[in-house]
Amino acid sequence: MSEAAAVAPAPALTTTPRGHAADRAFAWSARGAGLLVMALVTLIGLFLLWQAVPSLQANEASFLTSREWDLNATTPRFGVADLLWTTVTASVWAMMLAVPLGVCVALFITQYAPDWLRTPAAALVDLLAAVPSIVYGLWGLIVLRPVVAPVETWIAHTFGWFPLFAPTPITGGTIFFIGVVLAVMILPIVTAISREVFAATPAPHREAALALGATRWEMIRTAVLPYGRPGVVSAAMLALGRALGETIAVTFIVSTLAPGSAFTASLFNGGETFASRIANNAAEFDSPRKTGAFIAAGLVLFVLTFVVNAIARVVVDRRKAFTE
DSSP: OOHHHHTOOOOOOOOOHHHHHHHHHHHHHHHHHHHHHHHHHHHHHHHHHHHHHHHHHHOOSOTTTOOOEEOSSSSOEEOOHHHHHHHHHHHHHHHHHHHHHHHHHHHIIIIISOHHHHHHHHHHHHHGGGSOHHHHHHHIIIIIHHHHHHHHHHHHHHHTTSGGGOOOSOOSSOHHHHHHHHHHHHHHHHHHHHHHHHHTSOHHHHHHHHHTTOOHHHHIIIIIHHHHHHHHHHHHHHHHHHHHTOOHHHHHHOOOOOTTOOOOOOTTSOOOOHHHHHHHTGGGOSSHHHHHHHHHHHHHHHHHHHHHHHHHHHHHHHHHHHHO
């Protein structure tokens, strides 16, 4: 073989028209799927707005600040202040419980657990996501409620001077208790996403920290947690969106307030979330005016969930840019 033949450049890769057609088809399919999802979300929002506007125009009370809910009067009066407070407070309380616990479980599975325990432990936590909501509601009402009630009593007795822990006469499903049940429900989401992010931490980062004399915890604090922070934020916001829209479990365990009762900011108070109010009163969808009022409440929940996910995306994008 001559020297010229030995150093001859390799022939350029060629693509067939069939390959070009497949690439274009895939690109258009992906673009179409993205546009379809955007169109569906937009149409859902427009439908809710279209159905809610007539009832909102006939409403005689302030929709966002009033605590009234009377749809049987000649002129309807309804507001979502109570629903908004209960929904947001219970969901945030659930996230405050689930996110630290989920992150700790994910760190244990990825950094501390022996090889023989990692897969069974991860599968066991993931199985919590397969439990139906109605089972969580029954479990919370029958099993968990007697366990949590003494804890609520102790907290109210010890920290009752603080408005969030002020004792109330409610003995059923309080906001505090709803948050505990929701925390168990969203725990698999936080754990699964955090586990995948922590496991993807580049090995050179971990090995460099250990080579510099860091302990295992110092390696986690300086290498694993900073790398996985965007994923943890995404998991927390996704879990928050899940908690905001939970219906069946909350409907089972919540204690509704008596009409006209005074508002208190205590976690030991009862109340209704957007989802439980709509589910409890589905039988009242017998006129466009009443239906529009509940759809207006659903529209607020839709916007709230959308805002939460948008904030999560902004936070994650900014954190990725900072990391890079």
